[in-house]
Amino acid sequence: MTKHKDSEGSSPEAEAHRSHLRDALERNARDQDRAVMTISGGALALSLTFLGDFSGSHQGLWLLRLSWLFLGVSLALTVLSMQASTSNIRARIRQVDQGEPEKTRWRFATRLATTLAAWVLVGGLASLVSFAILNV
Numbered sequence: 001m002t003k004h005k006d007s008e009g010s011s012p013e014a015e016a017h018r019s020h021l022r023d024a025l026e027r028n029a030r031d032q033d034r035a036v037m038t039i040s041g042g043a044l045a046l047s048l049t050f051l052g053d054f055s056g057s058h059q060g061l062w063l064l065r066l067s068w069l070f071l072g073v074s075l076a077l078t079v080l081s082m083q084a085s086t087s088n089i090r091a092r093i094r095q096v097d098q099g100e101p102e103k104t105r106w107r108f109a110t111r112l113a114t115t116l117a118a119w120v121l122v123g124g125l126a127s128l129v130s131f132a133i134l135n136v
Contacts, residue, residue: 014119019122026085029085029110030085032118033082033085036074036114037078039072039121040074040078040117040121041075042071043071043124043128044068044124047067047068047071047128047131048068059134060130060131060134062133063128063130064127064128064131065066067124067125067127068128070127071121071124071125071128073124074120074124077113077114077116078113078114078117080109081114084106084113087106088104091106121122
């Protein structure tokens with residue numbers, strides 16, 4: 001059975017692999033932020049644009065309003081996630097410069113905002129699709 005060493009006792013290969021994984025994780029989070037921003041903004045704009053195209057009375061208008069709320073919150077959470085990520089990187093740079101261990105509250109804030117943005121986006125899309133099903 002292989003024992004895992006902490007980062008201070010790791011081999012150069014393990015450190016390189018860890019660095020590669022962290023870079024991949026950061027790229028993935030950035031790509032997720034972009035995707036959530038694009039989908040939320042696009043769905044919000046599309047629903048506002050085509051609202052007038054639904055003929056007659058609108059059934060379940062509360063679903064449309066709920067989707068707008070969710071999509072707007074998703075956009076706001078994504079912006080907050082990006083800001084928290086920037087603050088996390090700045091804090092990590094400062095810690096490296098000062099030789100301090102790597103620990104920052106911004107990492108948790110970034111993860112939380114990114115995760116919440118994705119789930120709120122799902123809620124917004126579900127509400128929007130439900131509204132469309134009722135009215136098409």
